[in-house]
Structure formats: structure tokens, C-alpha cells
Amino acid sequence: MGSWAIAVHGGAGVDPNLPLERQEEAKKLLNRCLLLGISALRSSLPAIDVVELVVRELETDPLFNSGRGSALSEKGTVEMEASIMDGPRRRCGAVSGLTTVKNPISLARLVMEKSPHSYLAFEGAEEFARKQGVELVDNEYFITEENVGMLKLAKEANAIVFDYRVPTNTCSAGAMASVETPLQMNGLPISIYNQETVGCVVVDGQGRCAAATSTGGLMNKMSGRIGDSPLIGSGTYAGDLCAISCTGEGEAIIRATLARDVAAVMEYKGLSLQDAVDYVIKERLDEGKAGLIAVSKDGKVAYGFNTTGMFRGCATEDGFMEVGIWE
Template identity: 40%
Template sequence: MENFSIVVHGGAGEDSEFIHLNESAIKTGLEDAVNVGQEKLKQGGSAMDAVENAVRLLENNPLFNSGRGSVLNNEGEVEMDASIMDGKNNGAGAVALVRNVKNPISLARHIMENTPHVFLAGQGAFKIAKESGLELEVDSYFITQHQVDRYIKSRKKDDVDNFIKKRVHGTVGAVALDKAGNLAAATSTGGTTNCLSGRIGDSCIIGAGCYANNSTCAVSGTGDGELLITNVIAYSISTYMEFKNCTVQEACDYVIHQRNKNINGDIGVIAVDAKGELGICFNSERMHRAWKTNDEKLTVKIYK
């Protein structure tokens, strides 16, 4: 049987009352995302289609920090980042500081497939979205009451510098292997609550929060974006697999728990290799995650 696999995540970090109150709905959102991607794969669709559609569903879900549920920066505004990568040819697309684009992950893919560039930001990215007919929404669409409450609480509780150090964050992502043996990864985020305007995290940076290579694996990261960037987490997992000839789970465990064991912050990853084997690892209190391989039973988890 031709192997196909998909894994999604909905962010890693500290536990919270919001998660406990919405645990069932969060799990349902993760399950729905896996099912959408898995159906594409089952029908012979590409890994790129699977990860894009899975992430789109999470971007549309207000319970996750991406798209509609994005956090607010220190000016009370939404700025979104996303990236996607095709393991077949190392093609990639990324966007940063995007506003009003309903699904930044689709804009990232459009940039990859229809421009000579990899990475566009701000008004330039928005112009491409508008000209290409991608779905747009007004500012209020992206702002949920939960994120408004978090923003207000952060402004009252700490000054900006202290709150940035605490890094209240979140991300969504997906990795997949299709029946043709191709890998893909996609990552999308609404950023970090109360961060400085113009802050860019790992989700849109190829090699940090997103990476795919048919020779090794596909990876989507989450957690403290600055740490994923400076430690080049996604690419490090691929490189460790390449040079150590180890499993994808061993590579994830090494990069998170050994190579970066002394870092002060949260890191989580999901990964899949060319055989359809999975790697899932995080050092935080929780990471929303779900996966399915071939026709096996879907698994959904939040805690360790």
C-alpha cells in the first residue's frame, strides 16, 4: 500500500484556563484539519494541497492563533505570518506582517507558484493577495473577544518589555507525505500578544518554523518564535537526519531535548519523513496536535 501521512499542530506553550474551557472544541478543530488533509491524500492529492487545506481550516477557526483568532500586537492590531514548502523541489513561499488576508497560507503558496520571489511582507504581500483574488476580510473579522481580553490583561499586568519576555504565543501548522512520496510543510501564526509592531516570528521563515525536503523530512514548528529562528529548528532536524541516518523521531528528540536543552523557552515540532513515519516533540506544558497515517485511527492530544 502507498503510504500517506498527515500531522497538524495548534501551538505549544503554557497551559491555560482558556484551553481547559475549550478543550473539546480545540480537539474537534484539530481533528477536522487532519480529516480535510487526509481526505486529499487518500484521493491521491498532493502533500502541498493537504497541508494548505489543513492549515486553512485552522486559520478559519477562532480558537487558534492564526487567521481569524490572531493575537493583537502592542498597537492593538493583527499582523499575520505564514509559510509553505514543497519537499519535491524545495519550492517555498512566505508572507509576513499581513493584514486583511483571510488565509495567509494560501497567499504564501500563491507567491511560491506565481512570482519569482519566496518572501513578501506588508503592503507588497497584500497587493498580491488583492490582485490575485484571494479572499479578504475587514479588520474586525480577525479579532476575537478572547484575544482582546488577553491584550487588555497584558497591558494592565506588565509593561511592554516584561510582557515580550513572557511571550504569550501560538501557531498552527501541518506536515504531510502523499502517495507519490512527496513531503510538504505549512505554518501560520497571528504572532505574539502585545509584541512590538513589525515583529516577525519563525512561522514565515524557511528553516526555522517550516521546512520540507523529500530526502529527509517535513517540519512545522511552534513555540517561542525567536528561539526557533536563532536555533534554526526545522532545518536542524532535517540536517540531523541526513548526517546521522536516524529516524525522524530521534532527530526531533535530539534537536529539542539535547541540542537545545538549556534554552529558556518553549519549542515544539511536528514532522514526517519519506516513509510516512512521524516525529512529534515539545518541551512545553502542552502542544495541540493530531495525526493520521494511511487508514489508521486518528489521534488527537493536547498534553504529554
């Protein structure tokens, strides 16, 4: 018997002027998800069940960019993606281009367990969802008033919002008040955080590692764009040694195969979990911005990011628990 550990994230690249009220809302959600995962681990649920359970909770709450509350494409619709990986046999499942599946992470798991494939996308994924009897909803369910306002301003700025912030004058019903800030995007002041990818990594008491990641992608993205979150080895990875979930600038994470690289330097260079995380964040992102959470089979937990902040939380069997945003 080993020691369990769990970590969750809600995106990297936080505006340093993010209002305290929104910071507290995020911390409460992450704390709730940690407690949900801790309870499941104490009940001896396997790691793969726990990561799915926690990410479903994150997909259901509109605060972060996954499931309900997902970022909008240039067409004003939601196209979601997710992946899940079970470390012991490196089984995995991934989905992209979902428009009606209420919980993308659960469909990703069904791809892993109920199909001969690892990855289904767009109409093929939706058809598979219907055959599996998963809960479906209208695309409007995922769209929030705040994200409609963010898309409007992203279009006015002619920008794909990948740095998780939008200009101050997006404030409308449901958005927070403007905050003085020296930061700019395309020459416009920035003050509102545009939530990002969610993820969870777990090692259970049997030493089994698992990872799950889910997102709505980039605000104002081209229809059909696929990011790192559903790509095994980039946004998500789990094996015998560890499990990793990434967040941030998807294209940079894809180029770096960031999640797999953490496991690789542990395997080939003999680095510890935290040293491996620090190495890939420093050496593998070039000029990209990203963050990640990780657990190892011996019950260690780690995280790293090169952005101003990352919404994250972690807990271990020995009683340690932490929820944070900044360094």
C-alpha cells in the first residue's frame, strides 16, 4: 500500500489584477473539488474514477473554461475537448469538437473503455455519444452571458484570446468592475480574466496514476481548432511513474509534448517529480506560457508554471492540503 495524492487546476495565466471576489470564488471551487477527490480516495476508488469525478464537477460549474462556461468559437458556439489516461496500462481516450455532450470527460473515458479507438472527434464523437446514451444538452447550455461579452470584445480587438484576459470594457451584466492595470492586449487595457482549461491528476493508495483534462479552448478560436487538452502526451499523460495535466498556450504545449516530457525526464534522467516539472517548464516551452500539475506513484505532488499565476490545489494522504493562485 502506498500513499495517495491529488492535484487539480483551473488554468494558468491569471491577470495579477483579478478582483479578490473572483479569486475567492475560484479557490472555493478548487477546494470543493479537492474535498470531493479526497473523499473518493478515502473510499478506495481507483485513480481513474477519481479524476473523472473531479473533472465532471469542474465541467458542471461555469467558473472555469470547460463544459458549461466554455470559451466561444468565432461562430459564437462551443466546441469542447477532453482526454483521460489510466497509468497502469497507459490506456487513454480523447474527444474533440463536442457541441452537445454535457460532460466531455466522461465521453473520453467511454472512448477508452467502449471503443477500439483512442480519439474521436466532431460528428463521429457526437454519434458515439448518442449510441452510448450519455447525457446530451443544447449548445446554448454551455454558453454564459459573460463569455458572449468576451467574444464580442475579442472580435472588436481582432484577437484570439489565448492569454486568458480580455479588455476592461467587456464589463457588462455578470462581469466584474474595471480595475486599473498597466497590462494591455492589442493596445487595449486588460483587467478581466478569461478562465482556462481544467484538469486533475491522482495517484491512489495502490500506486495507480491517472490524469484528466477538459477545456472549451480559446476564445474566438477558428472553428475546428484542436488544442493540447485532448492530445495524449501534450495536455495529458499518465504512466507507471506519474500523471500530468497541462494548461496554458496550447500550441506551445503541443510543440513541447509537455506532459509526456515530465515522465520522460523522470524515466531517462532519473529526476524527481518536482525537478522534472521545473525542468520542462524552464527548458521546453521556448517563449510559450503554460503550467501543469503532477503526481508520482510514491504519493508526491508537484506543480509549475511560467505565467503570473495558476489556479491550482493539491492534497496528500498525510494531511497536507493547499489551494493557491500565485507563486
